[in-house]
Amino acid sequence: MTAAAPFDRQGYCPQCGAPVVFRFAAAHAQVCAHCRFVVVRTDRNLTTMGKVADLVAIPSPFRVGASGTLSGSRFRIGGRVQYDRVEAASAPWQEQFIEWENGSWSWLAQAQGRLYLTALYQGPLHLPTYQQAVPGTPITIGQVTLQVTERAARRLVSGEGELPFPIQTGVVEWYADLSGPNGAFGTIDYGDGSSPPVLYLGSELPFSQLALDPDFGPPPEAPEVKTRALECPGCGGNLPLVSPDTAERVICPYCQMASDMSASGLVPLKKLRKPPSEPQIPLGSRGTIQGRRVTCIAFLVRGTTVDGERYHWREYLLYVDGGGYLWLLEEDEQWQLIRPIAPGDVRAFGSSRAYEGVTYTLQQSNTAEVEHVLGEMYWKVEVGEKVKATEWKCGKQRLSEERTDDEVVVSHSVEISRDELREAFAGTKLRGLLGRQEYKLPDSFFRILATLFVLWCGIAFASCIFQADETVFFETLEVPTSGPFYDDDDVVVGDKTCATWRASGETIPAGCQPGDPPDRSIFTPVFEVARDKKNLRIELEAPNLDDSWIGADLALIDDERGDVYEREVDLEYYSGVEDGESWSEGSRSEVLWFSRLPKGRYLVRIDPVWEARAPTPVLRLRVQSDTPRWSFAGAAFLALAIVSIVGIHLDMRLHSREQDT
Amino acid sequence: MPWLTGLVGLGILALWGATVFFGYGIVSVPNNQVPESVRSSPGGYRSWAFWHSGTHGGK
Numbered sequence: 151m152t153a154a155a156p157f158d159r160q161g162y163c164p165q166c167g168a169p170v171v172f173r174f175a176a177a178h179a180q181v182c183a184h185c186r187f188v189v190v191r192t193d194r195n196l197t198t199m200g201k202v203a204d205l206v207a208i209p210s211p212f213r214v215g216a217s218g219t220l221s222g223s224r225f226r227i228g229g230r231v232q233y234d235r236v237e238a239a240s241a242p243w244q245e246q247f248i249e250w251e252n253g254s255w256s257w258l259a260q261a262q263g264r265l266y267l268t269a270l271y272q273g274p275l276h277l278p279t280y281q282q283a284v285p286g287t288p289i290t291i292g293q294v295t296l297q298v299t300e301r302a303a304r305r306l307v308s309g310e311g312e313l314p315f316p317i318q319t320g321v322v323e324w325y326a327d328l329s330g331p332n333g334a335f336g337t338i339d340y341g342d343g344s345s346p347p348v349l350y351l352g353s354e355l356p357f358s359q360l361a362l363d364p365d366f367g368p369p370p371e372a373p374e375v376k377t378r379a380l381e382c383p384g385c386g387g388n389l390p391l392v393s394p395d396t397a398e399r400v401i402c403p404y405c406q407m408a409s410d411m412s413a414s415g416l417v418p419l420k421k422l423r424k425p426p427s428e429p430q431i432p433l434g435s436r437g438t439i440q441g442r443r444v445t446c447i448a449f450l451v452r453g454t455t456v457d458g459e460r461y462h463w464r465e466y467l468l469y470v471d472g473g474g475y476l477w478l479l480e481e482d483e484q485w486q487l488i489r490p491i492a493p494g495d496v497r498a499f500g501s502s503r504a505y506e507g508v509t510y511t512l513q514q515s516n517t518a519e520v521e522h523v524l525g526e527m528y529w530k531v532e533v534g535e536k537v538k539a540t541e542w543k544c545g546k547q548r549l550s551e552e553r554t555d556d557e558v559v560v561s562h563s564v565e566i567s568r569d570e571l572r573e574a575f576a577g578t579k580l581r582g583l584l585g586r587q588e589y590k591l592p593d594s595f596f597r598i599l600a601t602l603f604v605l606w607c608g609i610a611f612a613s614c615i616f617q618a619d620e621t622v623f624f625e626t627l628e629v630p631t632s633g634p635f636y637d638d639d640d641v642v643v644g645d646k647t648c649a650t651w652r653a654s655g656e657t658i659p660a661g662c663q664p665g666d667p668p669d670r671s672i673f674t675p676v677f678e679v680a681r682d683k684k685n686l687r688i689e690l691e692a693p694n695l696d697d698s699w700i701g702a703d704l705a706l707i708d709d710e711r712g713d714v715y716e717r718e719v720d721l722e723y724y725s726g727v728e729d730g731e732s733w734s735e736g737s738r739s740e741v742l743w744f745s746r747l748p749k750g751r752y753l754v755r756i757d758p759v760w761e762a763r764a765p766t767p768v769l770r771l772r773v774q775s776d777t778p779r780w781s782f783a784g785a786a787f788l789a790l791a792i793v794s795i796v797g798i799h800l801d802m803r804l805h806s807r808e809q810d811t
Numbered sequence: 812m813p814w815l816t817g818l819v820g821l822g823i824l825a826l827w828g829a830t831v832f833f834g835y836g837i838v839s840v841p842n843n844q845v846p847e848s849v850r851s852s853p854g855g856y857r858s859w860a861f862w863h864s865g866t867h868g869g870k
């Protein structure tokens with residue numbers, strides 16, 4: 151676009167005489183660059199309409215006179231107006247008056263990292279009154295239904311350049327912002343109420359569709375975060391503000407003094423209570439979340455009461471480089487990343503909501519209240535501030551709506567893990583559970599446990615392969631049923647042999663075996679144990695034992711050396727049927743183990759006793775040499791498991807102690 | 812801590828290995844001795860006097 155357009159109108163400022171040029175056909179007023187009087191173009195001449203205040207310094211990539219391309223169309227910025235809210239002043243914003251190559255014009259605004267382009271809608275309109283335009287009110291324009299997202303009063307602060315209509319500073323005007331599907335955006339301008347409302351309709355655009363000509367400064371999509379430090383009026387502490395252009399209220403993290411932003415600095419309001427816990431992500435922390443560089447600028451604790459119980463959660467406001475905000479919400483150590491979305495992109499289906507093709511089910515609706523706040527906020531946050539919060543859920547994604555009488559804000563959130571957050575804020579000393587490195591079993595632990603398990607398997611395998619497990623004796627033994635065996639029949643005690651003493655019926659003297667009880671001991675034949683210093687397994691079984699018991703003294707006798715290894719064996723076995731259920735207890739066999747026996751000849755003596763009513767027992771004896779002992783294998787495995795668990799537990803405690811220090 | 816766990820684990824495996832390869836177990840100590848005279852007497856091990864005097868098991 152050239153500087154000398156064919157529709158240029160030239161003249162002189164009626165106030166100061168400076169030359170003024172109306173380059174845009176659509177421009178009906180202009181702020182004189184020399185005297186700052188508003189010059190109005192009429193059919194016949196130029197007049198003035200009062201003076202406007204000096205411009206407020208609002209950092210912006212847009213400058214009057216700049217040109218560029220937006221969504222493929224060429225434009226030029228003719229002028230700009232600056233507004234501020236009536237209720238929550240001191241956070242002015244500006245809107246650019248731009249003219250397209252075809253002579254039409256639009257308003258271009260920038261907010262929270264997004265562009266809003268609107269043009270005057272000239273079709274038939276049935277607009278609600280300001281009082282009727284409560285947030286959520288649907289307004290159908292042609293085929294598109296938008297809803298009111300915010301209504302407020304604004305005051306014109308200043309202006310510059312050419313404008314589509316005359317402006318007057320200080321005049322309070324009313325407006326309502328609208329949001330529709332696919333980025334549709336609009337503003338109902340009620341003016342000062344003296345004329346019918348008009349609608350500016352357009353859409354929200356990404357910065358990527360904007361290209362300013364190089365002569366007019368850097369591209370707007372890559373502004374760097376410029377921190378501006380202010381002094382806390384409460385404690386004098388240094389408050390580095392990350393987004394001073396949009397910050398409206400600042401709560402000092404050192405003394406909790408709440409202050410409002412003003413042109414001259416911070417204006418103190420009052421001291422707030424200290425939050426019960428430190429933010430896990432310290433204010434000022436820089437990180438990268440999902441490819442976007444962010445700075446944590448504020449921390450809120452909010453709460454709600456459900457069924458008489460108070461619930462709390464914590465929110466972190468993240469300023470995104472280049473403009474815009476994200477939120478992190480933490481409740482019960484579960485984290486969500488929250489992204490504000492256009493309310494018009496959410497469609498209602500009864501109590502459900504749909505967004506980007508996903509249907510969300512209503513979860514809860516309650517009143518959320520701000521309890522504590524620290525840092526810099528883009529609205530005039532107050533402790534006790536309440537919103538009606540409604541939440542819809544689909545898997546790990548949620549939609550949240552926060553509604554007040556004058557505004558509705560909708561956001562989309564998705565769960566984010568602590569690990570992702572730690573990675574996002576790598577290099578920042580995080581606090582709380584987020585700051586703790588979660589315990590991970592060291593690789594060396596895995597290797598050692600795996601090695602031990604492999605060794606265990608190896609020993610078990612070697613036990614199967616190398617142990618002979620040789621049966622050296624296996625026989626069913628005959629238990630003597632009557633008559634003791636006497637080996638002293640020929641021994642002479644006193645004047646008679648022992649046999650004579652027993653036969654005489656007289657008292658049997660010491661030195662002779664008494665006649666009662668009978669000796670029913672059993673001696674096995676001698677057997678050979680060929681393997682030296684190995685274990686020996688002796689199993690005594692009574693196959694006909696039923697509802698009775700057998701006790702036995704068992705002695706393993708080394709036939710070569712005379713060594714006797716004596717043990718006791720107690721067998722008992724009972725069974726029956728009770729209430730149709732069969733049961734049994736005890737065992738008909740018992741195993742004895744002998745370790746590291748020298749090789750040689752052995753025999754076994756068994757001296758059994760049994761219940762008088764029971765039949766004479768049948769005893770079966772099995773002797774095995776060098777036999778795998780699987781109870782030891784099980785015990786070793788159990789011991790390894792216990793040692794591993796204890797080792798891991800101690801390692802976790804050590805890790806925890808290191809984290810604490 | 813992993814190395815201590817490994818060390819104790821190896822100790823456990825060594826104990827078990829000793830039972831497998833060297834026949835170790837709960838120590839088996841002879842608790843009596845049959846004298847040569849008994850072994851060579853008539854009846855030998857069946858000597859009533861040997862088995863029915865002193866302590867022989869707990870029956």
